[in-house]
Amino acid sequence: MKLIEHYVALVKTGCAEYGQMNEMTLTEIANCLFCTERNAKLILHKLENNNWIIRESGAGRGRKSKIAFLRRPEELLLQTAKEYTMSGKLKKAKELLQQYQSTFPGLQNEYNMWLSEVFGFVTETGENGTKDVLRLFITPESVSSLDPCQIFLRSEGHFVKQIFxxxxxxxxxxxxxxxxxxxxxxxxxxxxxxxxxxxxxxxxxxxxxxxxxxxxxxxxxxxxxxxxxxxxxxxxxxxxxxxxxxxxxxxxxxxxxxxxxxxxxxxxxxxxxxDGGKNGTGPFQVNQQHSGMLVLEANERYFKGRPYLDRVEFVFSEQAGEMNGFTIQEKQTCPEQQTVFDERHVQYLSLNLKKKGPLQHRSFRKALRLLISSERLVREAGGHRRIPVTSFLHPSPFEWEGVSPSELLKKSGYEGETIVLYTFSETDHREDAEWIQNICAEHGIKLTLQFCDAADLRRPEIVQMADIIHDSATFYQDSEFGFLHLLLSENSFLYQHLSEKLTQIYSGMTERMFSMPDRCSRIDILRDIDRQMIQELNAIPLYQNVLQVTSSKNVKGLVLDEEGWIDLYSVWLSK
CATH class of the missing domain: 3.90.76.10 (Dipeptide-binding Protein; Domain 1)
Structure with missing residues (x-):
């Protein structure tokens, strides 16, 4: 039990008003706390050190001690939940509130009010005047690196652009x-x-x-x-x-x-x-970065003009991924608005053509493509999934060629071998992977799932262990560069999964593209690569997302950047 839980248990046994003495024997205290008398003494000592109780020990064995409770337990529970939250321990805060919901029914509402005042878009007044602050939860791995050369996640690209x-x-x-x-x-x-x-x-x-x-x-x-x-x-x-x-x-x-x-x-x-470092010329500068949070402050000398926000605080929490979308609010109650953005990213499957097994057979890959219907996935999984896609760059229907998945599986010689799909551990990746697993199971394909953190999926040996990797491809405002990153960046799953033959073909085509001054000609080459990729079935594009941003109507300048994050430079609060 935590100290706060011991305190609440003791308060429940008392009958005197707060600040008044309750008489209890050490044996009664130990029984209440489900511990030995020796441990009961240690707990009482800690409660005294925290100034939660005043105690007068009874003289002699069996004599009653006098204990006065100085703090209301609901206040301490709320304080503890706040401390958990500010250190990113959202799960602990939630469990604590649920544990005492029936005893203190108003506790959850008080916590929710505090959360809406502290997180999101808030205006705070302190020694340095009034500041517009944006405070959000993010997962710790969202900023594993701020080195531009080591960007792996979209979130890392977003933070790099704020600083550099x-x-x-x-x-x-x-x-x-x-x-x-x-x-x-x-x-x-x-x-x-x-x-x-x-x-x-x-x-x-x-x-x-x-x-x-x-x-x-x-x-x-x-x-x-x-x-x-x-x-x-x-x-x-x-x-x-x-x-x-x-x-x-x-x-x-x-x-x-x-x-x-x-x-x-x-x-x-x-x-x-x-020699590098986190010192950039960008609109925000790093004020703090440690295991608990990342704090960015406005660059007063930014050559394009100072940002409107004064400070942005990102509190690290493993549960941040469970919070759907962004909620950007100000402290004062204000009517809400919801802005919907279509993301330019494409969720896709990369099929490992370097690994021995069923995926080496084109008929097996085609059976998978027929079974994993983008339209059905979007329709059945729903949520943020918006636009089913069948390619990366050119809209075209997938050619069924009048053949069934069962015929293709038989032709491939598939005999029930296990196929392993790796993906990230976030909720949307899990949902997609489990949907795909169920579809495969319905048709006799044994698919197991491995959920990994980004650190594991950065490792080439993990990438090569996977038969399939579920990922999201970032397509920039300049779509050719999003596709080129898939083809040429050495940490791209698709790049690492291409067969030697396809690598040589695509390398030759992209080499020609670099010498072409005409952008339309370059796009034509990339579309040819895209067509070949879809025909060879070394990737299965799935869908594009929609991102919903909820904010008060006083929050202005909401723009989504290429990484699917709010552009921190342009957002501001009207008063």
């Missing part, structure tokens, strides 16, 4: 890169590019941004042995400083995609002085 900046950003209206940390650039010839940096941009520590920082960032990017994204600087062989505000890249082969690649947050600019 890139040379370019992608203009979704014009569908082309636009200057960000640079004010201009020129392609001297097909293998030589120059980029001219803005003056007056500072890192969070006040140091000015110069060409030295950009050169350091790109050299580090190319030299890091475990960087899975080196293809982003395709063909780059030299990085030269041409004065304090000009950087020159020398290539050994043409790369028409270079300005597009420089929009990617994995190429965010790091400070040379600190």
């Amino acid at each position: 900046d890139t040379l370019f950003t992608f203009d979704s209206d014009m569908q082309e890169p636009k200057p960000h940390l640079v004010h201009g650039w020129e392609e001297v010839e097909k293998k030589q590019w120059r980029f001219f940096l803005r003056k007056g941009v500072s890192f969070h520590n006040g140091q000015p941004l110069t060409s030295r920082d950009v050169a350091f960032t790109f050299k580090r990017f190319l030299e890091l042995g475990d960087n899975p994204y080196k293809w982003l600087l395709h063909g780059v062989k030299q990085v030269l400083e041409k004065g304090p505000y000009c950087v020159e890249l020398i290539l050994d082969k043409p790369n028409a995609l270079l300005p597009y690649a420089l929009c990617d947050e994995r190429l965010s600019i790091l400070p040379a002085e600190q």
